[in-house]
């Protein structure tokens with residue numbers, strides 16, 4: 001499914017998702033992966049699947065040599081500017097095969113685009129295929145079936161150089177609670193040199209119970225652990241799960 005946010009709206013992406021907002025969260029991801037991998041004298045390698053604009057890698061690269069995969073070339077171009085020393089690869093996290101293994105795999109919010117159990121299983125197989133024995137994957141969905149609730153959120157930001165502005169309302173809702181998806185409708189007002197325009201961008205995202213997550217990762221061959229996630233400011237109003245899925249090969 002094509003998303004305007006990761007395509008023609010990429011010039012506005014940094015206004016929606018600031019790199020500095022990721023620092024605390026990435027510190028948690030790195031601590032969990034370090035804990036699973038144990039002490040090491042040398043730098044480790046990390047493959048991020050669905051790395052988007054590279055906000056996680058910007059902080060993770062202090063500890064890991066990062067390879068970043070994403071479906072969207074425009075999103076990867078944002079990341080290339082932020083993380084010029086990282087390797088970037090266009091690919092689908094369900095099917096990409098780089099032909100080598102890493103110490104760690106991170107799959108953050110891009111995992112939300114896995115809409116069926118088969119999608120999720122394919123993502124698990126990709127992570128497994130890219131890990132050395134003893135390597136660790138961390139899956140961090142925005143929410144799980146148990147934490148989801150209908151919700152709206154809003155955001156406003158202007159570029160410091162005055163060239164662009166963004167106003168956004170996001171509506172998360174679940175038209176059919178019996179299936180494995182929910183809907184996120186974004187309404188954007190976007191201002192640039194051409195004036196102000198409105199864009200509606202609909203994202204269908206996957207929703208799975210903790211038990212489904214555990215089963216699918218186990219079936220892929222992983223030893224699975226559910227680890228706590230500190231939500232900080234995110235926890236107040238948004239349906240973020242307080243769980244991450246650590247999967248050790």
Ligand SMILES: C[S@@+](CC[C@H](N)C(=O)[O-])C[C@H]1O[C@@H](n2cnc3c(N)ncnc32)[C@H](O)[C@@H]1O
Pocket residue numbers: 006017022049050051052053054055056069070071072075091092093094108109110113
């Ligand atoms: C919310 S953005 C990721 C943002 C990222 N966490 C960051 O901080 O920059 C979601 C990303 O998932 C990517 N994506 C969606 N489906 C994908 C797939 N099947 N394979 C790889 N990437 C995918 C999109 O292109 C988008 O860049």
